[in-house]
Amino acid sequence: MLLEATGIIMQFGAFRAVNGANLTVTEGGITGLIGPNGAGKSTFFNCVAGDLVPTAGTIRFKGQDVTRATPEQHARLGMARTFQVPVTFEDMTVAENVMVGAFLRHGHRHAARRAADEILGFCGLDTLAGSRAGSLGTPGRKRLEIARALATEPQLLLLDEALAGLTPAEVRLAIDLVRKIQRRGITIVIVEHIMEVILSLTGHAVVFHQGQVIAEGPPRQVVDDPGVIAAYLGGSMKRVRTPTP
Amino acid sequence: MILLQVVVSGLLMGAVYALFSSGLTLIWGMMNVVNFAHGDFVMLAMYAAFYAFTLWHLGPAFFVPGAAALLFVLGVVVYLGLVRNVARGPMLAQILGTFGLALVLRYSAFWAFSANFVSLPENLVGGTIDISGIRIEASKLLGGAVALAITLGMHLVLTRTMLGSRVLAVAEDRNAAMLMGIRPDRMQALAWGVGAATTGIAGALIALFFYISPTVGESLSLIAFVVVCLGGFGSVPGALIAGLAIGVIQALSAYLIGAVYQDVLVYSLFLAVLWVRPQGLLGKL
Amino acid sequence: MNINRIATILGLLVIALWPLLVHDVFYQRVGALVLLAAISASAWNLIGGYGGQVSVGHVVYFGAGAYASLIVFTRWGWPPLAGAPIGVAVSLALAALVGTPTFRLRGHYFSMATIAAAELVRILASNWEVTGAAVGLMGPPVPRDIWDFSFTSPVPYHYLFLAVLLALLWLTWLMQRSRMGFYLAAIRGGDRAARSLGVPVLRYKLYALLLSAGFTSLAGTLYAVMVGFVDPESGLGILLSVKMVIIAALGGAGTLFGPLVGAVILVPLEEATNAIFGGGGTGITFIVYGAIILFVARFQPGGMAVIWRSLTARTQASRGKNRAA
Numbered sequence: 091m092l093l094e095a096t097g098i099i100m101q102f103g104a105f106r107a108v109n110g111a112n113l114t115v116t117e118g119g120i121t122g123l124i125g126p127n128g129a130g131k132s133t134f135f136n137c138v139a140g141d142l143v144p145t146a147g148t149i150r151f152k153g154q155d156v157t158r159a160t161p162e163q164h165a166r167l168g169m170a171r172t173f174q175v176p177v178t179f180e181d182m183t184v185a186e187n188v189m190v191g192a193f194l195r196h197g198h199r200h201a202a203r204r205a206a207d208e209i210l211g212f213c214g215l216d217t218l219a220g221s222r223a224g225s226l227g228t229p230g231r232k233r234l235e236i237a238r239a240l241a242t243e244p245q246l247l248l249l250d251e252a253l254a255g256l257t258p259a260e261v262r263l264a265i266d267l268v269r270k271i272q273r274r275g276i277t278i279v280i281v282e283h284i285m286e287v288i289l290s291l292t293g294h295a296v297v298f299h300q301g302q303v304i305a306e307g308p309p310r311q312v313v314d315d316p317g318v319i320a321a322y323l324g325g326s327m328k329r330v331r332t333p334t335p
Numbered sequence: 336m337i338l339l340q341v342v343v344s345g346l347l348m349g350a351v352y353a354l355f356s357s358g359l360t361l362i363w364g365m366m367n368v369v370n371f372a373h374g375d376f377v378m379l380a381m382y383a384a385f386y387a388f389t390l391w392h393l394g395p396a397f398f399v400p401g402a403a404a405l406l407f408v409l410g411v412v413v414y415l416g417l418v419r420n421v422a423r424g425p426m427l428a429q430i431l432g433t434f435g436l437a438l439v440l441r442y443s444a445f446w447a448f449s450a451n452f453v454s455l456p457e458n459l460v461g462g463t464i465d466i467s468g469i470r471i472e473a474s475k476l477l478g479g480a481v482a483l484a485i486t487l488g489m490h491l492v493l494t495r496t497m498l499g500s501r502v503l504a505v506a507e508d509r510n511a512a513m514l515m516g517i518r519p520d521r522m523q524a525l526a527w528g529v530g531a532a533t534t535g536i537a538g539a540l541i542a543l544f545f546y547i548s549p550t551v552g553e554s555l556s557l558i559a560f561v562v563v564c565l566g567g568f569g570s571v572p573g574a575l576i577a578g579l580a581i582g583v584i585q586a587l588s589a590y591l592i593g594a595v596y597q598d599v600l601v602y603s604l605f606l607a608v609l610w611v612r613p614q615g616l617l618g619k620l
Numbered sequence: 621m622n623i624n625r626i627a628t629i630l631g632l633l634v635i636a637l638w639p640l641l642v643h644d645v646f647y648q649r650v651g652a653l654v655l656l657a658a659i660s661a662s663a664w665n666l667i668g669g670y671g672g673q674v675s676v677g678h679v680v681y682f683g684a685g686a687y688a689s690l691i692v693f694t695r696w697g698w699p700p701l702a703g704a705p706i707g708v709a710v711s712l713a714l715a716a717l718v719g720t721p722t723f724r725l726r727g728h729y730f731s732m733a734t735i736a737a738a739e740l741v742r743i744l745a746s747n748w749e750v751t752g753a754a755v756g757l758m759g760p761p762v763p764r765d766i767w768d769f770s771f772t773s774p775v776p777y778h779y780l781f782l783a784v785l786l787a788l789l790w791l792t793w794l795m796q797r798s799r800m801g802f803y804l805a806a807i808r809g810g811d812r813a814a815r816s817l818g819v820p821v822l823r824y825k826l827y828a829l830l831l832s833a834g835f836t837s838l839a840g841t842l843y844a845v846m847v848g849f850v851d852p853e854s855g856l857g858i859l860l861s862v863k864m865v866i867i868a869a870l871g872g873a874g875t876l877f878g879p880l881v882g883a884v885i886l887v888p889l890e891e892a893t894n895a896i897f898g899g900g901g902t903g904i905t906f907i908v909y910g911a912i913i914l915f916v917a918r919f920q921p922g923g924m925a926v927i928w929r930s931l932t933a934r935t936q937a938s939r940g941k942n943r944a945a
Contacts, residue, residue: 161815162815162821165815165818186802190814191818194817
């Protein structure tokens with residue numbers, strides 16, 4: 091068991107965004123967190139990532155209690171994350187951005203540079219290595235965020251809507267990258283809206299509604315669950331025809 | 336008895352601190368920009384009051400609202416000309432922006448009015464009032480009472496009126512406010528105007544019972560920072576309580592250990608608050 | 621051989637040979653003062669430019685160094701330079717006091733705390749007999765031996781300050797290329813993102829501040845050694861804080877040579893206006909400084925460095941050299 095979140099409650103004043111949610115992630119898979127807007131999945135995600143301290147509940151990563159751990163400690167322990175709106179370091183080059191991640195594991199500049207170069211090649215960013223991060227478009231920035239997080243050599247990678255705002259062609263490229271990352275041995279948890287992504291990428295889907303998990307299991311099964319459909323009624327759930335492989 | 340008098344005196348001065356500090360907390364709460372020139376705004380108001388009287392023989396009934404209006408305009412101008420641009424930039428630009436403004440205002444006053452202290456005549460709001468053995472100067476009593484009233488009024492306007500809730504909405508979440516049809520730019524300009532107007536009133540009131548010099552801005556800015564931090568960023572009621580507290584602490588320390596060290600105590604208190612409880616009494620970080 | 625390298629070499633050459641190029645003691649002294657200002661501003665640059673945390677009360681570290689040097693002389697007869705370690709130690713303690721609670725908060729808190737700390741120390745120093753109260757302290761009236769570093773000519777000071785400046789810039793250059801430099805750039809680029817990559821934000825901000833405070837203290841000691849006098853105004857006054865910031869910001873905060881460029885522009889300017897208008901008694905100096913700060917903040921926060929880059933980029937492009945964006 092790589093990650094175990096139990097009984098997570100997140101309360102903001104009078105508003106309870108997450109109301110007793112559980113999540114178990116085993117090594118090697120890709121887990122998808124889905125649900126209509128406001129279902130609490132992003133808040134839950136941020137609790138797991140260390141951005142928020144849950145009001146109640148525990149989170150264990152590799153057996154260690156990380157419920158109150160800071161984001162820096164998360165990274166050091168091997169849990170990395172990307173942000174929904176990319177926060178790349180605009181004034182640094184692409185390579186320098188990735189080096190910041192690499193410096194977590196390599197104290198010296200040359201070692202960090204070598205590690206960063208490997209990641210840049212892996213993510214297909216090597217041609218852009220010397221470009222200013224701010225000059226990249228959205229797909230480039232999202233890819234850079236992922237590369238930067240990978241440079242911290244995580245066992246668990248949390249992707250926060252990493253494929254939102256991309257064209258279908260870009261989505262396919264991103265899916266390829268995520269699969270590559272999984273083959274590298276990294277476990278992935280992804281928050282996503284796009285059905286195509288959930289169905290083709292994830293092995294295990296967890297559906298959030300009103301702060302709780304209402305269904306989980308293989309994505310095709312979950313998607314046909316009447317409870318899940320009822321939760322989405324009135325909201326929008328994009329059903330993009332799945333591409334022929 | 337003397338101790339009680341010192342405390343009362345401190346409370347009255349504290350009310351004035353609360354007034355201009357609530358202006359600062361409003362500005363800061365609105366848009367995450369700290370006005371390093373806040374104390375110098377107060378200083379300008381003090382001189383405005385002084386010259387309104389010495390040149391045109393206008394009494395406090397005129398120069399207090401007059402200073403408020405003048406500083407309101409200055410606040411809006413500063414927002415439109417400077418703050419709006421630096422707010423979205425790097426921290427260096429933000430802080431240097433109002434810091435540079437503070438220097439320009441302070442030393443322009445220094446150059447224009449000379450370093451000598453001036454003051455309004457003591458009989459302008461004359462006399463001393465005796466309340467069960469405590470002697471208070473009428474000018475101080477007036478100043479404190481007006482300051483208190485306006486601070487409370489500001490709090491009520493912010494929390495009970497439509498306009499106030501619009502201002503608070505922008506402070507809470509600029510983008511959400513825009514989606515609701517509120518114009519953040521206008522609300523922020525208004526906040527700067529009102530924030531500056533509080534310094535106008537405060538300065539004009541202080542001029543009634545205190546000496547006026549170009550460099551008071553520095554220590555008044557620091558007092559405003561302490562009050563805002565102690566009271567809690569963005570909280571007007573917090574600024575009120577903290578202002579009164581600082582006024583009393585300052586008065587007591589001047590009486591017990593000497594006027595020279597009164598500021599030392601306030602600044603040390605500031606650093607202590609940062610260590611122990613930076614969110615202050617009533618605010619969020 | 622690109623234009624930056626040429627300009628750097630030429631510039632450093634002129635600075636190194638300056639006392640030999642001019643023979644008037646006045647100009648030689650200006651040269652030494654430029655270097656001293658460059659040291660202070662380059663030290664400020666470590667936290668204000670690279671660290672992105674704007675200290676507007678940095679004079680407190682300068683004063684610690686200056687006062688420590690003259691206190692060890694007046695109290696124990698030591699050569700003023702021997703006070704340097706004490707000044708540094710006091711500065712580090714003050715830096716930790718100011719930085720530790722404020723670096724986990726928004727940037728404004730740190731800036732406000734620096735003013736409060738500086739004013740606090742200034743008032744205390746103005747009233748303590750060990751620091752000479754309002755009168756201040758003086759150094760050795762006649763040099764007793766070589767260790768007093770008391771020279772009649774500005775030339776030895778010029779080279780002493782140059783050595784210290786080069787050491788500081790070399791250290792800054794190393795820092796910039798190391799993990800610390802990358803982490804500070806990441807912190808400037810975004811606290812939240814930096815933390816998610818494992819950057820210990822609070823710790824690195826403190827490192828930058830401690831380094832900065834230590835070198836600023838050294839600058840204060842060097843000042844006391846050369847001038848032989850300090851009082852609350854010259855050693856702890858707000859004018860010095862302002863100068864440090866404006867010299868660094870005008871030249872380009874966060875760049876290696878920005879503070880030096882700023883010093884080369886502003887120090888001779890100040891000396892010239894003092895000579896023409898007879899001292900900064902009327903406060904015009906502050907008005908000008910404030911206006912410069914305002915304009916830099918409002919229109920070009922990157923300072924001369926950005927202007928230089930855009931000028932040279934144009935010449936590079938016009939020569940057909942293409943640089944990847």
